[in-house]
Amino acid sequence: MLWKDKYELGVPLIDRQHKELFKRVEEFIVTLRSSASWEDKLQRVDETLEFMKGYVVEHFHDEEEYQKKIGYPGYNEHRKIHADMVKYVVNASKEYEQGNHSEVYMQQLAGKLLSWLINHVAAEDQRIAKYAIEKGVANDEQ
Numbered sequence: 001m002l003w004k005d006k007y008e009l010g011v012p013l014i015d016r017q018h019k020e021l022f023k024r025v026e027e028f029i030v031t032l033r034s035s036a037s038w039e040d041k042l043q044r045v046d047e048t049l050e051f052m053k054g055y056v057v058e059h060f061h062d063e064e065e066y067q068k069k070i071g072y073p074g075y076n077e078h079r080k081i082h083a084d085m086v087k088y089v090v091n092a093s094k095e096y097e098q099g100n101h102s103e104v105y106m107q108q109l110a111g112k113l114l115s116w117l118i119n120h121v122a123a124e125d126q127r128i129a130k131y132a133i134e135k136g137v138a139n140d141e142q
């Protein structure tokens with residue numbers, strides 16, 4: 001399991017979404033590495049991209065709402081990072097739809113999703129939790 005409890009923000013909705021994102025990306029990577037058929041792998045790329053396009057947007061929205069609610073000072077910067085990731089997912093999806101089904105492309109996609117998720121959740125998102133604790137609003141969501 002790639003998820004670690006230390007990634008928790010202490011905000012139940014956000015933590016649930018992060019766990020789901022980790023789960024999906026992990027399943028994607030496991031399928032790519034497995035002996036599954038090429039069709040199954042393509043199917044999984046398709047599913048993962050479709051899922052990410054919807055769920056990432058929803059998660060970013062909820063997380064941004066939470067930042068606004070607690071008056072997080074890094075809100076604008078964080079929003080921009082989210083927007084860039086949405087762009088990446090949308091572009092990756094377009095590329096896939098236009099016929100880039102290569103193994104190299106799939107590996108790149110998996111690597112990017114995983115490294116982005118870990119780096120973002122473990123670093124950027126943790127700053128939100130740290131701020132909530134400092135401000136004394138960390139337990140308001142429990």
Ligand SMILES: [Fe+2]
Pocket residue numbers: 018059063121125
């Ligand atoms: Fe997040």
Ligand SMILES: [Fe+2]
Pocket residue numbers: 063078082120124125
């Ligand atoms: Fe975030």
